[in-house]
Amino acid sequence: MLNITITESAQKYLADLLVKQDCEGIAIRMFVSDPGTPKAETCIAYCRPGEEEEDDVVMELDGFKARFGHRSLPFLEEAKVDYSDDKFGGQLTIRAPNSRMPQVNDGSPVEDKINYVLHNDVNPGLASHGGVISLEEVVDDVAILRFGGGCQGCGMVDVTLKEGVEKTILEKIPELKGIRDVTDHTDRSQSYM
Numbered sequence: 001m002l003n004i005t006i007t008e009s010a011q012k013y014l015a016d017l018l019v020k021q022d023c024e025g026i027a028i029r030m031f032v033s034d035p036g037t038p039k040a041e042t043c044i045a046y047c048r049p050g051e052e053e054e055d056d057v058v059m060e061l062d063g064f065k066a067r068f069g070h071r072s073l074p075f076l077e078e079a080k081v082d083y084s085d086d087k088f089g090g091q092l093t094i095r096a097p098n099s100r101m102p103q104v105n106d107g108s109p110v111e112d113k114i115n116y117v118l119h120n121d122v123n124p125g126l127a128s129h130g131g132v133i134s135l136e137e138v139v140d141d142v143a144i145l146r147f148g149g150g151c152q153g154c155g156m157v158d159v160t161l162k163e164g165v166e167k168t169i170l171e172k173i174p175e176l177k178g179i180r181d182v183t184d185h186t187d188r189s190q191s192y193m
Contacts, residue, residue: 002059002073004030005080006066013083013092015063018046025049027065029056032099035075036115037134042079042096071109075099111135113173114143121168133165141176143169147183 006014018026029047034040047067055070068076079096104116114135123132136144145165166179 002057002068003077004059004068006059006061007080007082008062010081010083010092011062011064013090014044014066014081015061018064021046023048027052027058027067029067029069030076030079030081030094031069031072032075032096035072035099036101036104036112036119038100038119039134040075040099042076042094042099044081044092044094074108075101110138110141110143110173110175114138114169114176117169117172121172122165125164136182138176142178142180143176144180144182147181 014028018028026049027047029045029051030043031045032040032042052067053069056067057070057073059066059068075098076096077098079094079099081092081094083090083092101119104112108116118133118135126132132148134146134148136146138144169179170176
């Protein structure tokens, strides 16, 4: 069962928007881009016929359907969509308190597991130096990472990568084969050392 609330006022507002699209069977899609990371954003978009995904979870609402991508569901837990009138016409608000928190279990995608380890185990230690590491992508079971803040250009980055980050991530996520850094460390303008 979905623990996502779309208030009556939001349903009416969204239904009115969909009617204006003049497209039979159009729905909305709610998803989280960059889920489980500090840059996560909760989005609502049109979902035209043919744009459905096989693993979508569908919520039947008053006059339309809301579709949720399976990958976004843990991050949309306890989300609320609301609409309120104001002097400028009104505002649709989306609150998703879990969108930036890594949500992992044994069946989670490897990207979520990496973001969880970065968020909970790696980045708190780097924060004292103004550093941060983010996941760019996973290619052939190798995590591609980008160092930022005080870590970019730091003279100790190789030690940090091999002795700290790689060791921690590979220990906690054994399905990975390795770690690769794609940061341009020649820019030392913000580095810690």
